[in-house]
Amino acid sequence: MGRSSSIRFAFALFATAALAACGGSQPAPATSAEPGATPAADAPAEGGGDLVWKDDMPDSAKAVFMKKKVMPVMGKSFKEFDPKEFADVSCKTCHGPQMKPHPVDFLPELTFKDGKLKEAEEHPEMAKFMHDKVVPQMAELFGKPVYDPATQQGFGCNGCHKINM
Numbered sequence: 001m002g003r004s005s006s007i008r009f010a011f012a013l014f015a016t017a018a019l020a021a022c023g024g025s026q027p028a029p030a031t032s033a034e035p036g037a038t039p040a041a042d043a044p045a046e047g048g049g050d051l052v053w054k055d056d057m058p059d060s061a062k063a064v065f066m067k068k069k070v071m072p073v074m075g076k077s078f079k080e081f082d083p084k085e086f087a088d089v090s091c092k093t094c095h096g097p098q099m100k101p102h103p104v105d106f107l108p109e110l111t112f113k114d115g116k117l118k119e120a121e122e123h124p125e126m127a128k129f130m131h132d133k134v135v136p137q138m139a140e141l142f143g144k145p146v147y148d149p150a151t152q153q154g155f156g157c158n159g160c161h162k163i164n165m
Helices: 003-012 059-081 091-095 118-122 124-142
Strands: 110-113
Touching: 059 091, 059 124, 110 118, 118 124
Parallel strands: none
Antiparallel strands: none
């Protein structure tokens, strides 16, 4: 598996909250309203002070949040998981080389078959990493609980991916 396909696969499992169930009510985080735009590092966050995710905040504030809050945490986690494969985690890892406004527009669909996530069966180590480390970190960063299939609430797969059932 090549570097770009590995990275795309890694983020295909990015929001794998459970191997047998998936969902989530939160819209995908965005970095910019315009494809090709690069988030401004010095753009002010809504309300100033500590950056806090709000689903309805402007795209410019989402970009600042992603750059200042999400990228440091997730870049570190992926580098710890596979330092060679994830030596260069950037905005383009989720948004693609053309900087799609939403990760769901770039990342591959996740496929469920017979109640199981196909990608998790094919790549169990990555799925375990996503389930045990990435999903809880992302949920915490967004101030959301991890997706709960019983309540269908929280951060889950469709926070970043299309789901093929």
